[in-house]
Each structure stands twice: as C-alpha cells, then as structure tokens.
Amino acid sequence: MPNPWFQVNEDASTSGSASDTSTSAGASEASSADPPGSGSEDGGSSSAAIASSSSEPAPGTTSTSDPGDPGSSGDASTGDALCDDLCGTPNCGDCPSDNAMIAFDQFSIHAHEVSNASYQQFLDAHVDPASQGLACLWNDSFEPTTWPVADGQLPVVNVDWCDARAYCHWSGHRLCGAILGGPTTVAQAFKPEFDQWHHACTKAGTRPFPYGTQYDPSACNVHDFDPNKDALVPVGTLSSCEAPLPGLFDLSGNVWELTDTCTGDGPDDTCLRRGGSLYSLEPDLGCYIKSPKPRKDVYHYVGFRCCSL
C-alpha cells in the first residue's frame, strides 16, 4: 500500500535541503529571535543557542534506572505480517487512546508527550521499517535503545527522529511541522504562522514560554523545579505546566520534543528538538530555543508528540 506521507515528506525535505542559503539565513534569523540571554547557561560562545545544554548528560547515554530485558521485547505471536498502514486497520493494532488531540486554530496537537505505554502499542503493531522512505532507510528498528521501560506513563525517550516520525504516521497523525502540511524550514519553525509546535507553545506568537512572558522555575519539570532531583514526570500530570491551553502539558521541560524541521535527508543531518528537558536551565526552556541534533541521535531526555495532518 502506498504511503503518501513519505512522498510528501521526502519532496519537502529535498526542496528544503536544496536551499542551503535560505536554511542558514533562517538559522541566524531564528537565532536573533531568541529571547535575551538565550544560550548555554554558562554564557558561552555565540553558538550557544544551538548547542545542547552543558547541564545535560552526554549524547547517547541511556538511563540506568530501567535495565533492558532483551528477552521480553517484541511479540512474535503477533508478528506474522508487518503492518504497512495506520493503527486501527487490520494487522496494525489498536490506536493509542491516552493522548487527546487539543484543537488550536487550524490544527491540533497532542495533549502531552507520547508515553511508553502508547509506544509499546506501536512496537506491538510491527510496522514495516522498509515503509519509512529515503530519509530513514538506515533505521532498521523502532525500539528505543533502552527498552522495555517499566513505567508506561513516563514519556518515551531514547528514540531517534525516524522512530518518532513513524509512530506519528502509524497513529494517524504526523510529527509536528508546518500548519499547512509537511515540514517547516528552520526559519519557519520559529514563526507561529508557519509552525504547529511553535504556534502552540507561544500561544500564536503572544508569549515566549507556554505559561507566560516570564520564565517560571516552578511551573514545569525542569532542573529548577526541584534542583535536588532531575526525574521525568508522567505525561499530562503536572498541572502547573498545563499551558497555554487547558489540557496541553509540558511544552516546556520534561523531555525535548523532536519536530519535522530538518536540514537534510541524511542520518547525520540535523532536526530540531523543542522546549528543553528536565535537565534544562532557563535559556533552553523557552519556545524559541533552537537545538538541532543529528537525525539518528537518541537521548534519554528527548521524546516527541504528534500533530494533526
């Protein structure tokens, strides 16, 4: 069965990567739009705004709190045929039901980050990795690098960008990108009229933090929330971080969220993650922080949510 979403995405990615000048111009433009003080918390170089926070653990490190159990992942009893369609269709499993879509102007966005329990449903559907399209042909497994994880209500982490995109497609949505469809360029990603995630986080461009105009260290699950303990919180439960709309959680903090804004099609080309994490300090926690990371990278503090088509 054809997967038009791949075709649309590849077309758009190609056109985006072909315009390198506009991409780099957009990068500096977006950077200049960052709030004063954006950058690494140690006040480092001019590239700080696009560097990962130095407060975070090293890339690729995995959580030690959830030792993997290689014997229990996967389910051969349901793996006779690979799924090449959406959840809710034959052989593709049931659709996750724990994450509402919050309507916002012309689109809708997941209420919260995708949970481990929902991601397990995706893995159980055995989506065919060969259906991913050119940018993700290298991605031969959707399983997080640490899996399974005991707490199903925590946000899924240790997934790469291709895993996130495949989940969103399977669930009938897409990785958050352009309001009018497809990906956004880096420049568009910080303009509320273009970008779904940014439109939601900024409440249509009216604020730099989802909860308001000023950083609030006690609102969301960030390092300052409890400096003595950096720990993920279950998705959609931190009422002080329910913003900017009722039912919309953790656009700042908990886990960074991968989005459909990339600079090329290769595994080492970068894609934007948004909103900071449980480890982040103020400069990384606003809607405007720009943090590109290689498409193939996984982190134990990076996850995603999906948006409407």
Ligand SMILES: [Ca+2]
């Ligand atoms: Ca993968």
Ligand SMILES: [Ca+2]
């Ligand atoms: Ca988040």
